[in-house]
Amino acid sequence: MTTSLIIGGLVLFSLLHLVTATRSIRSAAAEHLSELQYKSLFSLLSLVTFGGAIYGYIESSYVEFWVPESAVVLFQSFVLMPIAIILLVSSYISRGTQRLTRHPMLMGVAIACFSHVLVNGDLAFILFFGGLGTYAVLAMIWSDYQCRISKGPKDQLFLEQTGYFPSFGRLYPEEGDILPRVGTLGPVIGAVSYGLAITYHGQLLGVSPLSSLLAS
Structure with missing residues (x-):
């Protein structure tokens, strides 16, 4: 379970950042969301995905x-x-x-x-x-x-x-x-x-x- 959390959290974290680094997608998102909404959603998803990976790491056996x-x-x-x-x-x-x-x-x-x-x-x-x-x-x-x-x-x-x-x-x-x-x-x-x-x-x-x- 902890291994899955590490891998899953980092995969989702990476995909989130790579998708938002895609200029066409970022431009489309900017048209539908305000800057505050975009940053808030991005920060929340980053925190959840990266936090899941950290939790899996902390709880893992050596x-x-x-x-x-x-x-x-x-x-x-x-x-x-x-x-x-x-x-x-x-x-x-x-x-x-x-x-x-x-x-x-x-x-x-x-x-x-x-x-x-x-x-x-x-x-x-x-x-x-x-x-x-x-x-x-x-x-x-x-x-x-x-x-x-x-x-x-x-x-x-x-x-x-x-x-x-x-x-x-x-x-x-x-x-x-x-x-x-x-x-x-x-x-x-x-x-x-x-x-x-x-x-x-x-x-x-x-x-x-x-x-x-x-x-x-």
Whole structure:
């Protein structure tokens, strides 16, 4: 039952977000619903579906598939997670973060989720974080598809001037760029956020990545 809740909740959550990211459907909904109605309905359905997945995860029994090596934990904690958190935080501060990766928020979620699967061999953990990471990847692909079929000049420029992986050539604005500079504020605040997360992870969630560093 709990496994079904995790899978079902995340599938419905993902479908809800992918459907509402479809521009034709979103435009049709906007014609029949006010902005307040649309946001309220979307928020309610998101809360119910994601909440169901969280409840299934919390109530699941522990079924272990693997125990990670300390080197994997160190790589996840001190290489992958800084990247994920900096992308996540920076995405809310500056659009220039899209010079690093086209979808910084979703890329941060994907890296965070899949990297956590590396260091947690529990079935419920794999299903929950693996499913959420899969949604983030699908959302990036679907968003790009919406840009390609729109044929709008801004969408085409966005696809041409961004990519999934960093490129030194994109870091410096050129004539015709539609994105601002990356800036330092977002990465700095992201780095501080990572520092707080790694420091208080043990107190909040009971497992400290720092213990693996000390044990290595």
